[in-house]
Amino acid sequence: MQDLTTGSLTRHLLKTTGFMLVTMVFQTLYFLIDLYWVGRLGKEAVAGVGIAGNLNFVTLAVTQMLSVGITTLVSHATGQKDHDRALLVFNQSQVLSMAVGVVFFFLMGYSLLTPLLLRTCGTSP
Numbered sequence: 812m813q814d815l816t817t818g819s820l821t822r823h824l825l826k827t828t829g830f831m832l833v834t835m836v837f838q839t840l841y842f843l844i845d846l847y848w849v850g851r852l853g854k855e856a857v858a859g860v861g862i863a864g865n866l867n868f869v870t871l872a873v874t875q876m877l878s879v880g881i882t883t884l885v886s887h888a889t890g891q892k893d894h895d896r897a898l899l900v901f902n903q904s905q906v907l908s909m910a911v912g913v914v915f916f917f918l919m920g921y922s923l924l925t926p927l928l929l930r931t932c933g934t935s936p
Contacts, residue, residue, distance in 0.1 A: 838871065870915070877908060 842864040881904040888897035
């Protein structure tokens, strides 16, 4: 374990955020490379990849928000030797993650089901 209260603040920030920065760069490059190759298929394919990429970034943001917050709360409780609280926060995080997953799949299913039903019934959206 390293003492982050002494030394250069900039050095500590760069050291702790380096992995996250590299990960975000590769996720963006992955998206841009997909756009490059799909760009040869036409504007509809580019639009589809663009929408999927944006949804991917929103999903990553929500999951990162949950995981960072939960990790912080569990680590604080563990550091205070309050194992009951750490277990409670962990269990609550599992329920919260499942609830967010259910809401996400409901919204995705609803957004995909409505155009499908309209097309099946013969009406246009």
